[in-house]
Each structure stands twice: as structure tokens, then as C-alpha cells.
Amino acid sequence: MTITPTSASVTLSGSVSQIAAAIAAADIEPVPPVLAMARAPLHFKTGANAERIEWLMLTTGNGVWNFQSIYSLNTGPLAAGSIIQFCSDPEFTNTLTYNIMIAGNTVLAGSPTSTTGVAMNKRSGFNITPNPGTHHGVLVRSGTHMVTEDMADSYVNVIAYASSSAAGPTHGLKVEQNYGDLSVIIWPPAADVVAP
Numbered sequence: 001m002t003i004t005p006t007s008a009s010v011t012l013s014g015s016v017s018q019i020a021a022a023i024a025a026a027d028i029e030p031v032p033p034v035l036a037m038a039r040a041p042l043h044f045k046t047g048a049n050a051e052r053i054e055w056l057m058l059t060t061g062n063g064v065w066n067f068q069s070i071y072s073l074n075t076g077p078l079a080a081g082s083i084i085q086f087c088s089d090p091e092f093t094n095t096l097t098y099n100i101m102i103a104g105n106t107v108l109a110g111s112p113t114s115t116t117g118v119a120m121n122k123r124s125g126f127n128i129t130p131n132p133g134t135h136h137g138v139l140v141r142s143g144t145h146m147v148t149e150d151m152a153d154s155y156v157n158v159i160a161y162a163s164s165s166a167a168g169p170t171h172g173l174k175v176e177q178n179y180g181d182l183s184v185i186i187w188p189p190a191a192d193v194v195a196p
Contacts, residue, residue: 044183055172059161067159083144095135101125
């Protein structure tokens with residue numbers, strides 16, 4: 001039976017009874033294993049009429065996008081390693097006489113009105129045709145994101161813009177009230193727990 005020191009640890013070799021005897025003779029305290037214990041997830045959901053605006057004002061495009069915050073949830077302080085799971089489904093109505101392109105994504109931001117921050121999913125969109133065409137559209141955004149650094153406060157914001165080459169200075173895409181919501185689940189990082 002041998003006991004070989006290696007830096008801060010000790011390597012033991014031999015039979016189980018020899019190792020047990022060596023530990024007792026050397027007064028070595030065995031270290032219990034460290035387990036990763038999952039913490040309970042936190043759930044956030046917008047309430048009734050949570051849409052922050054009634055109209056998403058249009059731009060004519062050409063690289064100029066007027067992002068606006070449609071939904072926002074204050075998710076409080078976040079620890080690095082937290083996983084954010086999110087889903088939103090705001091509905092829009094084209095009340096005008098031409099096609100409107102709507103696009104958006106979800107960001108982790110520092111305020112409810114912020115349209116910048118950490119993009120948590122890809123931005124994409126589609127055209128909403130005028131009446132008597134489809135004239136309604138639901139912008140579904142979902143995904144997951146791992147927080148890379150601690151945040152003292154945080155907001156999950158659904159942001160969007162709308163555009164058309166025919167847009168006038170006061171034209172907008174109607175944001176339907178109480179037709180959608182934003183739901184967020186935060187999975188805190190696992191806590192290190194020493195096994196009993």
C-alpha cells in the first residue's frame with residue numbers, strides 16, 4: 001500500500017482495507033463529493049393589456065429602422081450562468097392600403113424602453129398585406145439565452161420595427177391590445193452543494 005502526495009492531493013493505491021487503514025493512520029479527512037443542485041426556476045408573464053404602444057410607427061426603410069419596445073418584463077438581478085427561456089406573440093393589424101414589413105427580436109436590456117442590449121434571438125419578419133388580404137400578423141419570438149455576466153437589474157424586451165416604401169410621416173402599424181403576451185422563465189445557475 002502506498003500513499004503518494006501530489007500537490008494539494010494524495011493518491012492512494014492498494015486494497016480497500018489497506019486504504020481505509022492508511023486513512024485512519026494518517027488522520028486524513030475524506031472530502032465529501034460536491035453536487036450541483038438545481039435551483040427552482042422563476043416565472044414571469046405580462047398581464048392584461050401589456051402592450052407598451054398602440055401604434056408601431058413606420059419608416060420608409062433604406063437602413064433606417066424605428067425600433068420600439070412592444071413588451072417588457074423586469075426580471076431583476078441575474079447571475080452569470082442563468083438560462084433565460086422566452087416566448088412572445090404580439091399581434092399587429094395593417095389598417096393602411098399597402099404592404100407593411102414587420103420585423104423584430106428579443107433583447108436583454110437595462111430598461112423597459114431600451115431597444116438595444118444583448119440580442120437573444122435572430123431578427124426576422126414578414127409582410128402584412130392590407131385588407132381584404134390577411135391584414136393581421138402575429139410576430140412570434142421564442143428562444144433561450146445564457147447570461148454571461150452578472151446583472152444588477154434586467155429587462156427582457158420584445159422589440160420591433162415596421163416599414164414600407166409607401167409610408168407617410170404619420171403612418172403606423174396597429175398594435176392590437178390584449179391579444180398577446182410575453183412569458184419568461186429564468187433558470188438560475190446550479191448551486192454547489194456538499195453531499196452529506
